Amino acid sequence: MILYSFPSSPFGCKVKAVILACGLEKAVEIKEFHPWLPDVEFRFLNPLGKIPVLQVEDDAIFDSRVICEYLMEKSGMLEKLMPDRIKSLKIQALVDGIADAAVAIRYELFFRPAHLRCLDWHERQQLALVSGLEYLNKSSLSMDIRFDNLCIAMLLSLYEWYYGFMKNHPFLKASKAKDHPVPSGITRLEK
Numbered sequence: 575m576i577l578y579s580f581p582s583s584p585f586g587c588k589v590k591a592v593i594l595a596c597g598l599e600k601a602v603e604i605k606e607f608h609p610w611l612p613d614v615e616f617r618f619l620n621p622l623g624k625i626p627v628l629q630v631e632d633d634a635i636f637d638s639r640v641i642c643e644y645l646m647e648k649s650g651m652l653e654k655l656m657p658d659r660i661k662s663l664k665i666q667a668l669v670d671g672i673a674d675a676a677v678a679i680r681y682e683l684f685f686r687p688a689h690l691r692c693l694d695w696h697e698r699q700q701l702a703l704v705s706g707l708e709y710l711n712k713s714s715l716s717m718d719i720r721f722d723n724l725c726i727a728m729l730l731s732l733y734e735w736y737y738g739f740m741k742n743h744p745f746l747k748a749s750k751a752k753d754h755p756v757p758s759g760i761t762r763l764e765k
């Protein structure tokens with residue numbers, strides 16, 4: 575299997591953590607790919623042009639939520655990592671929503687020239703991000719290896735719980751988000 579992702583993608587990091595927790599690291603080759611690079615072939619894998627994508631033989635699976643379930647089911651780890659399915663899916667929805675807001679802000683600041691930026695829209699994304707993090711901060715979080723905790727751990731790097739969780743499970747370090755320069759050849763929006 576091939577995972578197309580980029581080191582700074584929160585959705586890609588979530589999938590990488592699931593790969594490690596399911597013991598699938600030898601079964602999945604990771605290919606770095608930035609979704610904004612013009613690449614017609616990639617659109618055949620995911621018509622939405624987004625990472626992460628998991629190529630499995632002649633099929634391509636997207637998005638990160640579907641990939642995670644596929645990998646957990648394939649490795650027989652679904653029940654173990656998702657003991658409470660609805661709770662896990664709710665936390666994933668929250669974490670993905672925070673990541674969506676963070677990615678939207680990043681794109682706005684990097685790709686869109688200043689004269690096209692909308693302050694109200696930016697503040698709305700910021701509000702979702704901060705409220706989402708506050709909600710997580712107030713939740714009581716265990717130290718267990720479970721899918722909801724993997725989602726949260728790959729999103730956070732600030733909170734006390736995160737340091738405890740990563741110390742308890744050092745094998746997850748390999749899936750942490752990394753700041754990464756944007757590849758050359760990506761054009762910003764100008765008009």
Ligand SMILES: N[C@@H](CCC(=O)N[C@@H](CS)C(=O)NCC(=O)O)C(=O)O
Nearest residue numbers: 583584585609624625626637638639
């Ligand atoms: N819901 C999707 C979100 C994926 C996503 O937004 N990925 C970003 C990178 S972190 C992307 O590929 N953006 C390219 C674009 O929006 O054109 C998932 O969970 O996989």
